[in-house]
Amino acid sequence: MSEKVTASILIIGNEILSGRTQDVNISHIAKTLGDWGIVVEHCRVIPDVEQIIIDTVNEVRSKYDYVFTTGGIGPTHDDITAECVAKAFSVVLEQNEEIASRIKKRPAPDDVMQSRLRMARVPVGSKLIDNPTGGPQGFSLENVFVMAGIPSVMQAMLSSLDGTLKTGKVVRSHSVRLYLGESQVAEALSQLQDQNPLIDIGSYPFFKDDKYGTVIVIRGTETADLKDLALKIVSIGQAAGTEPEDMGLTT
């Protein structure tokens, strides 16, 4: 069995912590990495504060196989992610000529160009992360991947990493919709969980089309095992006189 590959996500930005901006990057990164066979085990949202970014990067890069950051790589004074990552690794920033030449393609007055070229500074030893939107690239240093905060740009950067990372078995989800309250299936689910330690059984109440119910999401690397377990969950719903929906493999 291939080893599990883990990741941590760092969302860097005061605008998320103040509630001004609704984060959508966590779920996109988590889903994408999950599809590739990388399990996101940890996320943090931290402010644009140098020492906090440095300490957090150093803490998580030693704990997880990969670290993905979003935010703080624009041209303004509050964009400090690149210099913080450099400090975390005890290296200096240098201008990357590949990013610089992309930035210089769009002409600008000297002072504006100077600000834009902030985005070309990467820690010594970095590799570039392509930016298919045409803007400045992101970068990676060892196991830390530094991406933009704007969702469309982050998504483009992340997609360019497909096939380049170490991955484990993909954890698949198989869901069953039960028209029963969580409490009505709690005992049976608990027994199933005890009997199936390699599968993670989650229970999520819902209210839809005027009906209450519970979606059971079972997660594991072996789809045949998931299918077997889903049938048992369907039986639980049928035994209670309801008509469960086996939703099959889901995201």
Add this chain to the structure above:
Amino acid sequence: MSEKVTASILIIGNEILSGRTQDVNISHIAKTLGDWGIVVEHCRVIPDVEQIIIDTVNEVRSKYDYVFTTGGIGPTHDDITAECVAKAFSVVLEQNEEIASRIKKRPAPDDVMQSRLRMARVPVGSKLIDNPTGGPQGFSLENVFVMAGIPSVMQAMLSSLDGTLKTGKVVRSHSVRLYLGESQVAEALSQLQDQNPLIDIGSYPFFKDDKYGTVIVIRGTETADLKDLALKIVSIGQAAGTEPEDMGLTT
């Protein structure tokens, strides 16, 4: 000047880390606490794993004035937040009769009731957090507030805490919309930030109605100072031949 009061948010749940569920609790809690005068400085998303929950609760409760958790307080086997918080404080769980009597109002077969009564278990020494939706209450123990994960229930619980918490000065936001790229104002903003260390100046690019631009969000406790600074930012936009929009106080 009143002292700053800080908070940390813990989102507990595999469904957020897998990307299955889009979190909306962080921004709601952050905005609500911000309006009360409590600054959210840190958020984490962690899995339904006992030791991780215990260690994280203990780490953040010593660092921030308040900790707010969401998720993991339902009736099923994967709802382990209450017992983890109890273990973090080295106390045991006990059945709270006020929650139990609310749960018992809705009749159910014995085994179902047994599962539902899991939601009445709180760590010894807890206070209840009211649940205006009518469901089981949440609880707090010292500075840790344990709430439901379902957004509507969490929001109801949080609203019941209004007026009960220690608060500092409210950090207000004042925004100016500039029809200029970030790089075009980067240098001027950097100087303004140096001149105004008590105000946090953030710069957020946007694309709306076919126009590119940058929203400058300035945050601080003194609205008069924010207004003065906003006027300076408007001048920067005007000097560049554009018509900035002073959006006034914003969330």
